[in-house]
Amino acid sequence: MFFRHRRPARALVAALTGLTLALAGCSGSDSESRNAQGFPETITLAAIPAENSSDLKASYQPVIALLERETGSKVEFVQASDYAGVVEGLIAGNVDLAFFGPFAYVVAGLAGADITPLGAVVKNAGGKPGYQSYGLTRANNPDIRTLADFRGKKVCFVDPSSTSGFLYPSAGLIEAKVIASGAERDLSAGLTPIFAGGHDSSALAIAAGDCDAGFAFDTMVDKTMIEKGDLEPGELATIWKSETIAGSLFAASNALGAETVDELRALFTEQLNMDRLQAAGICTGEACRFTDERAWGVVPATDADYDGVRKVCEVTGSDKCKG
Known part of the structure; x- marks a missing residue:
C-alpha cells in the first residue's frame, strides 16, 4: 500500500x-x-x-x-x-x-x-492482506547482489513517507550496515539517495540506469508494470525482500x-x-x-x-x- x-x-x-x-x-x-x-x-x-x-x-x-x-x-x-x-x-x-x-x-x-x-x-x-518491499537492480548489473552492495551507490527510494519505498528499506539497510539508525539524517553517509516519487518511477529509474539500485513494492514490479509493458520480464533483479508488511x-x-x-x-x-x-x-x-x-x-x-x-x-x- x-x-x-x-x-x-x-x-x-x-x-x-x-x-x-x-x-x-x-x-x-x-x-x-x-x-x-x-x-x-x-x-x-x-x-x-x-x-x-x-x-x-x-x-x-x-x-x-x-x-x-x-x-x-x-x-x-x-x-x-x-x-x-x-x-x-x-x-x-x-x-x-x-x-x-x-x-x-x-x-x-x-x-x-x-x-x-x-x-x-x-x-x-x-x-x-500484506505485501513486500523489493530491493532491486538491473539484472545485468554484476556489482550489486546484496543490500550491502548498495553502499556508495545511487539508490532510488519512493518517498520519505512510503512504507515499502522507504521505511522498510531503511530498516534493511541499517541491518546491512549501509546506513545508521535515524535514516533520514544519515542516508547520504552510506549512499546517494534519489526520491523518485512513485513505485513505478523508482523501478523505471533503476531500469534506465539513473539509479544503480532501489526499492519498490512487489506486485508493482512483478505484475503491474510488466502487464503495462513498462518493464520486460526479468529486466530487474530482486536481490532483497522485506518481511510481509x-x-x-x-x-x-x-x-x-x-x-x-x-x-x-x-x-x-x-x-x-x-x-x-x-x-x-x-x-x-x-x-x-x-x-x-x-x-x-x-x-x-x-x-x-x-x-x-x-x-x-x-x-x-x-x-x-x-x-
Whole structure:
C-alpha cells in the first residue's frame, strides 16, 4: 500500500495544504444532515496514487459506486498529492474516508487523526492482506547482489513517507550496515539517495540506469508494470525482500459516529470484493479490481495489525515516524 509521496510525513501537522482548503465545507462528517438511510448526504473519500496517475478516480470507481448504492450518499473523491493533505483533511473534518498505506496509517494516528480501520485490501480471493518491499537492480548489473552492495551507490527510494519505498528499506539497510539508525539524517553517509516519487518511477529509474539500485513494492514490479509493458520480464533483479508488511487499508474518521463507522466496516468487508461487485451489476471482470493496487477485495483489519510497522519505526529511529 502508501506512501509514495511528495511531502515528508513529519509535515503532517504543518500548515493546511491545498487539499484541506479545497475540501472546506464539503464533508458530511461534522454535519447534522443525514439521508434517509442514516448516512451523511456527502461522503468524502481521499487517496493518493501509488504510481504516476492523472486519473486515480477511475481505479476507485467500483468503491464509489458501491458506497453510493448502499449508503444513498453522494461520494466526493479527492486525488491528493500527498498524505499530509489527507491527514489534515481528516483532522479538520473535511475527509471522511481515506485509503492509506500502512506507514501513512500509523503516522496519521500519531499526527492526531482520529480514525478506525475499515479493512485491508487483498489481491486475490482467499488471500491475506500484506505485501513486500523489493530491493532491486538491473539484472545485468554484476556489482550489486546484496543490500550491502548498495553502499556508495545511487539508490532510488519512493518517498520519505512510503512504507515499502522507504521505511522498510531503511530498516534493511541499517541491518546491512549501509546506513545508521535515524535514516533520514544519515542516508547520504552510506549512499546517494534519489526520491523518485512513485513505485513505478523508482523501478523505471533503476531500469534506465539513473539509479544503480532501489526499492519498490512487489506486485508493482512483478505484475503491474510488466502487464503495462513498462518493464520486460526479468529486466530487474530482486536481490532483497522485506518481511510481509501489513496491507494497505481503508480507514474512516470517527467523526462519522460509531454506528456509521460500524456500518461502513461491514459494508467494506462483506460487499467490497470482485464477486459481490459483479453480482450487484456494478462492474464485470477485471474492471472490478479497485484502487491502483488492483485489489480483489477488503478483509477485516485492526489497529494491532500495524504493530509491525511501529516496530520498524523503532528500528530505524526515523523522525518520519514521529508525526
